[in-house]
Amino acid sequence: MKLERVELRRIGIPLATPFRTSLGLELDRDILILRADTSEGPGWGECVAMPEPGYSEEYLDGAAHVIQRFLLPAVAALDDLTPARAAAAMAAFPGNPMAKATVEMAVMDAWLRARRSSYADHLGAVRSTVESGVSVGIADTIDQLLAEVSGYVDQGYRRIKLKIEPGWDLEPVRAIRERFPDIALQADANAAYTFADARHLAALDAFDLVMLEQPLGTADVRDHAALARMLRTPICLDESITSARSAADAIALGACAIVNIKAGRVGGYLEARRIHDVCAAHSVPVWCGGMLETGLGQAANLALAALPGFTMPADIAPSARYFATDVTAPITMSEGRIAVPDGPGLGLDPIPEILEGYTTDVVTITR
Numbered sequence: 001m002k003l004e005r006v007e008l009r010r011i012g013i014p015l016a017t018p019f020r021t022s023l024g025l026e027l028d029r030d031i032l033i034l035r036a037d038t039s040e041g042p043g044w045g046e047c048v049a050m051p052e053p054g055y056s057e058e059y060l061d062g063a064a065h066v067i068q069r070f071l072l073p074a075v076a077a078l079d080d081l082t083p084a085r086a087a088a089a090m091a092a093f094p095g096n097p098m099a100k101a102t103v104e105m106a107v108m109d110a111w112l113r114a115r116r117s118s119y120a121d122h123l124g125a126v127r128s129t130v131e132s133g134v135s136v137g138i139a140d141t142i143d144q145l146l147a148e149v150s151g152y153v154d155q156g157y158r159r160i161k162l163k164i165e166p167g168w169d170l171e172p173v174r175a176i177r178e179r180f181p182d183i184a185l186q187a188d189a190n191a192a193y194t195f196a197d198a199r200h201l202a203a204l205d206a207f208d209l210v211m212l213e214q215p216l217g218t219a220d221v222r223d224h225a226a227l228a229r230m231l232r233t234p235i236c237l238d239e240s241i242t243s244a245r246s247a248a249d250a251i252a253l254g255a256c257a258i259v260n261i262k263a264g265r266v267g268g269y270l271e272a273r274r275i276h277d278v279c280a281a282h283s284v285p286v287w288c289g290g291m292l293e294t295g296l297g298q299a300a301n302l303a304l305a306a307l308p309g310f311t312m313p314a315d316i317a318p319s320a321r322y323f324a325t326d327v328t329a330p331i332t333m334s335e336g337r338i339a340v341p342d343g344p345g346l347g348l349d350p351i352p353e354i355l356e357g358y359t360t361d362v363v364t365i366t367r
């Protein structure tokens with residue numbers, strides 16, 4: 001297989017619900033969709049980078065630039081292109097995991113479609129459905145949060161994750177726990193605290209959380225280990241885990257008991273699978289995170305989340321939770337579970353008219 005032509009398409013989609021985290025407020029999703037045309041047919045990739053640096057140093061314009069200027073030329077130079085060879089060629093450039101994951105995702109989709117094999121089979125999925133969890137943004141008031149979460153509980157989500165930050169932590173968590181004594185509940189701080197807040201965070205132990213996700217800074221792995229020794233609530237790392245190697249280090253330090261895996265954060269689905277393997281070898285449970293993806297990214301995430309070590313509900317929700325109209329046929333939930341696509345490649349296609357309607361910019365690159 002050889003890469004022949006690439007289309008880089010920017011789309012803007014309004015979010016069904018504004019999404020506020022300790023990093024900021026998102027009202028719409030600005031997304032880069034990469035179409036790779038190869039000698040064996042097309043494949044699709046989705047870039048999870050946000051418009052601004054915040055979650056990590058990557059941002060959408062920067063990712064688009066790195067893809068065009070460095071990653072695509074390296075991948076286009078390969079005569080016997082496979083997903084693993086694409087990843088190896090891109091590894092010559094440090095960092096930029098979300099940019100690399102976008103290219104790898106599209107190459108893997110094209111390669112698998114041509115082989116009539118699914119992402120799920122290729123990655124080693126053992127389940128045909130995945131438990132769905134919902135990530136709930138910071139609300140203006142506790143009453144608004146209660147109303148929003150009530151709706152999600154009624155819809156059947158298997159787990160509720162509350163975004164927290166200093167000033168919005170113990171009170172919202174207490175309110176939700178009092179109203180819903182039995183739900184699986186967890187909190188995600190997106191690195192908003194420091195170790196100086198350890199005693200304050202320990203008060204979360206009263207609310208029987210499944211986990212506390214990334215309370216401290218991305219680089220504060222040793223502080224997470226110290227915090228973990230002070231809390232009964234298990235610590236999960238998201239931002240801090242950037243590779244299988246960093247997962248092994250964090251586990252060895254005692255910095256996390258659970259790992260959130262996002263392919264974009266770690267450079268692609270192949271590295272995501274290696275993190276799954278490292279965690280499984282240490283009996284550390286993992287779950288699949290999300291970055292408000294369209295149906296394309298969700299399709300790949302569903303395949304990953306169907307691997308055996310993914311034993312906790314994913315941040316994979318039905319399309320309607322994110323967008324009034326998704327770019328693919330809508331992802332739906334039934335009794336809190338979402339089906340893993342089983343068609344060739346991603347198993348879902350973008351609908352051309354919908355994609356066109358959301359498009360803000362297109363660049364075509366030919367060899």
Ligand code: OSB
Pocket residue numbers: 055134135188190238289290291292293315316317
């Ligand atoms: O920390 O998991 C996170 C979205 C953007 C950036 C970071 C995060 C998130 C989410 C979204 O929580 C979860 C989802 O896609 O459903």
Ligand code: MG
Pocket residue numbers: 188190213214238239260289
């Ligand atoms: Mg997170």
